[in-house]
Structure formats: structure tokens, C-alpha cells
Amino acid sequence: MSWRVANACAERKFGSATRKQIIMFLADKASDDGSGIWCSKGTIQRHTELGETTVKRTIRDFLKEGILVETGARGCKNGFTVVYRIDLTRIEALELTAEPEIETGATVDPVQIGPGTGATVAGVPGPPRPPNHPKTIHKPSTRERVAAEDEEAEKILAAYPSDRLRGKAECLGRIREVLDAGTEVEDLLQAVNGRVAV
Known part of the structure; x- marks a missing residue:
């Protein structure tokens, strides 16, 4: 061998x-x-x-x-x-299997010591720390408002007879359209229960 x-x-x-x-x-x-x-x-x-x-x-x-x-x-x-x-x-x-070495240019500082701070364009530095840094302060969530709106639509949808439902997402979307058009939640609930015709 x-x-x-x-x-x-x-x-x-x-x-x-x-x-x-x-x-x-x-x-x-x-x-x-x-x-x-x-x-x-x-x-x-x-x-x-x-x-x-x-x-x-x-x-x-x-x-x-x-x-x-x-x-x-x-x-x-x-x-x-x-x-x-x-x-x-x-x-x-015979031809070598190794890929030919391609010159890509030299780097001045090939190793970064700390986390990057973004590129400088026209002398303006990037953000002070990357977005995944533990001390980065993120904007508060806006989902509470959406959740409250969905609770109204869910409440109205719950009043519908089960044999009349044809896709929860579509029904919730249409209820939201009616509510956004100015109809009050109580009026819509009464209409669903058959007490008032809309």
C-alpha cells in the first residue's frame, strides 16, 4: 500500500x-x-x-x-x-480536482474583535449596537389593540348558529368590516340574535 x-x-x-x-x-x-x-x-x-x-x-x-x-x-x-x-x-x-485559488483581494482587518456597528456612509456611523444585542430596546408590541378588536368580532361570531358558519377567518373579516363601517357591537349582536333587522 x-x-x-x-x-x-x-x-x-x-x-x-x-x-x-x-x-x-x-x-x-x-x-x-x-x-x-x-x-x-x-x-x-x-x-x-x-x-x-x-x-x-x-x-x-x-x-x-x-x-x-x-x-x-x-x-x-x-x-x-x-x-x-x-x-x-x-x-x-491528468487534471487536478482541487479548485484553482482565486485572488479575492486582501482585507485590512480580517478578524472583528467586537460586534459590528454597521457601515459608515458619508461619515455617518451605523447603529451603536446590533439589533440582537441584549441591551437593545425594542418598540412595544401593538398586538393588544388588535386582540381587543378581535375579541369583539369573536363575541359576535359566538352568537351565530353553528350551522350558519362557513369559515371562521372569512366570517371574522366580514364582521370586522361591518364594525369598521360604524355599526355598534350591541346592535350587531341584537341583529344576529334575530331581535332587530339590519
């Missing part, structure tokens, strides 16, 4: 995930000079979990491209296994 060969292969593009997986398996079996790889195509298939024809085709392609070189044969229980060598000069000629 050679870290040198494995790292060289890991840093290069081979055109597909299948090709990369096979070359990484072979690189794991190689010596530092890329030689001494003897493992059958069946072994490659079992360890990479790829199909038999895929492994055979990829090995053939590597041989045609010169990435792999046959250096001999080694006897085994099924006859012989071909011994391969990875040609490191061919590997180094």
Missing part, C-alpha cells in the same frame, strides 16, 4: 466515479513507484461492488490510455493474475 500513489490518484480527475473508484482501489495495492499490483478483476469487483463488465471495460480503458501497464503474471489457484503498474507520469498529467 502506498500513500504516495493513493494521494496522487485522489488529487486527479479520471472522468467518472467508477473510474476513480477502481484506480483508488488499485492505488491502495501499489508500491511507492506504482508497481506490484496483483489482484484479479473478480477481487476488484467484489471490493468496489461494481459489475464485472464495468471493471473489465475500465481496466481495458486504463491500459489503452497508459494509466495502467501490464508488467507480468503471477500464479494463483485459478491459473494466473495479471500484475499491473500505475504510470505515475500519466497520473500527474
Whole structure:
């Protein structure tokens, strides 16, 4: 096993995930000079979990491209296994996988010590502290008034017979329109109960 060969292969593009997986398996079996790889195509298939024809085709392609070189044969229980060598000069000629470094310019103070205070435009500083600072005073909520208005509409809606309701949100919206138009809550309640016609 050679870290040198494995790292060289890991840093290069081979055109597909299948090709990369096979070359990484072979690189794991190689010596530092890329030689001494003897493992059958069946072994490659079992360890990479790829199909038999895929492994055979990829090995053939590597041989045609010169990435792999046959250096001999080694006897085994099924006859012989071909011994391969990875040609490191061919590997180094392949495109790198790393993204090229792009110059983005230098920063004067790359690390901020405290929380930001906003940008200065025309010499006017930003807010003294960010809005999520614990000492920031937020405006009081205006939801109490809305809740009180909704209570009036809810009270009138509760007086409606249940078989007449067709969507609570729409009913509340229409009741709010009538109330905003100037109708008093008590008058509307009496109309709902059937005592006065509106």
C-alpha cells in the first residue's frame, strides 16, 4: 500500500466515479513507484461492488490510455493474475480536482474583535449596537389593540348558529368590516340574535 500513489490518484480527475473508484482501489495495492499490483478483476469487483463488465471495460480503458501497464503474471489457484503498474507520469498529467485559488483581494482587518456597528456612509456611523444585542430596546408590541378588536368580532361570531358558519377567518373579516363601517357591537349582536333587522 502506498500513500504516495493513493494521494496522487485522489488529487486527479479520471472522468467518472467508477473510474476513480477502481484506480483508488488499485492505488491502495501499489508500491511507492506504482508497481506490484496483483489482484484479479473478480477481487476488484467484489471490493468496489461494481459489475464485472464495468471493471473489465475500465481496466481495458486504463491500459489503452497508459494509466495502467501490464508488467507480468503471477500464479494463483485459478491459473494466473495479471500484475499491473500505475504510470505515475500519466497520473500527474491528468487534471487536478482541487479548485484553482482565486485572488479575492486582501482585507485590512480580517478578524472583528467586537460586534459590528454597521457601515459608515458619508461619515455617518451605523447603529451603536446590533439589533440582537441584549441591551437593545425594542418598540412595544401593538398586538393588544388588535386582540381587543378581535375579541369583539369573536363575541359576535359566538352568537351565530353553528350551522350558519362557513369559515371562521372569512366570517371574522366580514364582521370586522361591518364594525369598521360604524355599526355598534350591541346592535350587531341584537341583529344576529334575530331581535332587530339590519
